[in-house]
Amino acid sequence: MSSNQHFVVIGGGLGGAKIAEALRANDFDGHVTLLAAEDELPYERPPLSKQHLAGTEDLPQFTVDPAAWYRDHHVDLRLGTTATAFDPIAKTVTLPDGSTLDYDKLALATGSRARTLDIPGADAPNVYTLRTIGDSNALVEVLRADRRLVIIGAGWIGLEVAAQARAKGVEVTVIESATLPLVTVLGPEMGRFYAELHRAHGVDLRLDTTVDLILTDENEATGVQLGDGTVVPAQAVLVAVGAQPNIEAATAAGLAVDGGVLVDAALCTSNPDVVAVGDIAEEEHPLLRRLIRVEHWATALNQPAVAAQTMLGKTAVYDRLPYFFSDQYDVGMEYTGYVGRDDDVRVVIRGDLDKREFIAFWLDGQNKVRAGMNVNVWDVTDRIKELILSEEPVDPDRLTDTSTEL
Template identity: 60%
Template sequence: MLVTTIVIVGGGLAGAKAAEALRAQDFDGEVILFGAEERLPYERPPLSKEFLAGKKTLPDFTVHDGDWYRDNRIDVRPGTDIDDLDVSEKSVRLPDGSTVAYDKLLLATGSRSRRLDLPGADADGVHYLRTIDDAQRLSDAITDTTRVAIVGGGWIGLEVAASARERGAEVTVAEFAPQPLLGALGPEVAEVFADLHRDHGVDLRTGVEVAEIITEGGAARGLRLAGGDTVDADVVLIAAGAVPNLELAEAAGLATADGGVLVGAGLQSSDPDVFAVGDIANAEHPLLHTRVRTEHWANALNQPAVAVTNMLGGSEEYSNLPYFFTDQFDLGMEYTGLSTGYEQVVFRGDVAGREFVVFWLDGDAHVLAGMQVNIWDQLEGIKELITARATVDTARLANPDVTLAELIS
C-alpha cells in the first residue's frame, strides 16, 4: 500500500522523534503532528530535575524549534486534542468536528498525573507535575522559606523533594509503602534512597496514609495523616503516579491490557495501520520474552524510529532493554533491565559512599537488571550480563576486581 499521509497523535518527545524519524528515513509524504499542549514537543524529565532546580529553561529541552518543523514540512498542530479515532475510516476527528484521514497512524498519547480523591485536593496550593506549566507554577511557589509536603515517594516525588531541598525549602514526603521506590527497586535498594533523603534533611515518613489535605481560606496548609498526625505546608505536591492516556485507543476498539495498547515487538497494534509508542505501548519484548510497558524517557526517545520503520514497510523489532535514570542530591544513577520476580540482590562497590553497582538476579543466578550509582562505565557490561542469560558466580559478581565481561566468559 502506498503511504502518503501519516498522522501522529501526541505532542511529546515520542511524537517529535517520530516526525524526525520519518524524514530521516526519507518519507516524503504528509506528516501531521497533533499535540494537546499549547507547546512544541519537549522532554519531561527536566521538569522535576534541572528546570525545578533553576538549571534549565524550556528552550533547553524543547526537542525542535518551530523552524525545524517548517523546514522539514511537518504540519505540527499544538493545542489540538483528538476527539475520536475511527480505524475503519482511517481518520481522526478534531475538536471543530472536521476529520483528517491517514494511511498510517502513530499513537504517542503518553500519560497524565494520577489524581487522588482526598478532601482538600482541589485547594489552591495543591500541585501536580506533568507539564511545563505545572512545573512553572510549582517552581514559582517554592522559595527558601517554603514548607513543601509531597504525597508519594516515587521518582517524581523524590526528585522534586531533592530539587526543593537544594533551593532551601523545608520538605516532608508522605509515602504509603514501607519505603520509597519499593515497587521499582525492592527493599534492598529502596533503603539507599531513603537514607539519601534523610541525610539531606527531608522528613521522609513511610508507611503512612494521607487522609486529608488541610485547608484554610481555600488554600492548602498541610496534610492530615490517617493516624491523626499533621504536616504543616505552604505547598502540597501530589505525586501518586501516572495514568496512561488510553481513552482514544480504547474507544477505537484497539486491543489493550495492563494499562497499555497491546503491540508486537514491531510496535504495531491490533489494527495493522495503527502503531503505539512510549508510555502507552505494552510491547512484546524479543529478548525478555514478556510484555513490557514502562513510563520512562528512553521508550519515548527510541521506540518511534522502530515504529516508523515498520509503518514504512520494514520489519524491525524494538529490543532495547528498559532504561531509566535519576539525579537526586549527590546521587546520579542509571538502571537497565527488568527486575520483576527477582530473588537476590548483589552489590559491588561502596554502598555507604553511594558509589556502587547493584544487580537483581533470579533464582538461577541470572542477572535480570542492574543499576550503576555515581559510576558511569558499567552500563554496557550490565546489559551484556542481562542478554547473555549466563549463570553468574555471585561472589565474583560482588567483587569490583572482577570485570563484568569475565563473568560471561
C-alpha cells in the same frame, strides 16, 4: 511510499516528535500531521523535575526541535490540538472542533497524565502535580518562595522534587503509603538506600502512612491530615502518586489494551495501520519474552525509529532493554534491565553503599543477571547489558568483587 499518503501522529511529546523526525529521515515524502495537546513545541520531560527545577535549564534547552524544523520538513504541527477520537475502520481522526482528518497510517504517542487524589482539598490551587512545563514553572515559584512543601508519594518524581527543594533550603515532608520509597520498583534493599539518602538531607520521610484529606483555609491548602489524625502543616502540596496512561481513545476505538495499548515487537497495535510508542505501549518484548510497559524517557526516545519503519512497511523490531536514570542530591544512577514486581530475585552489591558508589545487581534463582543499577559509577551500562543479554549464570562472589572486571 506515495507522496499522497497522510500519516497522523497523536501526541506532541518526545515520542511524537521523534516519529515525525524518523519518518522524514526515512525519506517519507507524504503528508505528516502532528497533533500536540500543549501550546509548547514538543519537549523532553525529565528536566521538569531535575534541571528546570534546579534553575540550570529552561524550556528551549530541552525542546526537541525548533519551530523551523517542522516548517522546513513540512510537518503540519498543530499545537493546542489533540484527537478526541479515531476510527480505525474509517481511518479518520476526530478533532476537538468536530472536524476529521483522514489517515493512511496512525501513530499513538499520547503519553501519560499525573494521577490525582480523590480526597477533600485536592483541588486547592496550591496543590500541584508535575507533568507539564506549566506544572514545573509553578513548582519553581514554590521553591523560590521557600514555602513549606508536603509531597504525597515517594516515587521518582516525588523524590527528585524533594531533592531539588532541599537543595534550595525548603522544608520538605514526604508521605508514602508503602513501607519504603520505590520498593515496588527497586525492592527493599534499594528502598532503604533512598530512604536513608533523603533523611540524611533533612527530609521528614513518613512511610507506611496514608493521607485522609488536605486541609484548607479560604480554599488554600494549609496542611495534610494523615490516617492517624496527625496534621502536617503545608504551604504547598505536591501529589506525586504516579502516572496514568492516556489510552481512552485507543480503548474506545476497539484496539487491544491491557494496562497499556498492546503492541508487538514492531510496535504495531491490534490494527495493522496503527502503531503506539512511549508510556502507553505495552510490548511483547522479544528478548525479555514478556509484556512490559515502561514509562521512561528512553522508551519515548528510542521506540519511534522502529514505529516509523513499521508505518513505512519495513521490517523492524524494538528489542532495547529498558533504561532509566535519576539524579538526587549528589547521587546519580542509571538502571538497565527489567524486574517485574512479583519476580523472585535477590540483590547483590558491587562497591560501597556507605560511600554511595556501587552497582546493584538483581539475580534470579539461577544467578542470571536480570537488571543492574549503577550509582555514581559510570561507563558501565554496556557491560551490564552484556551480562543481562548473555542469559548465563554468574558467580555472585566474582560479580561483587571489584577487583574482577565486569
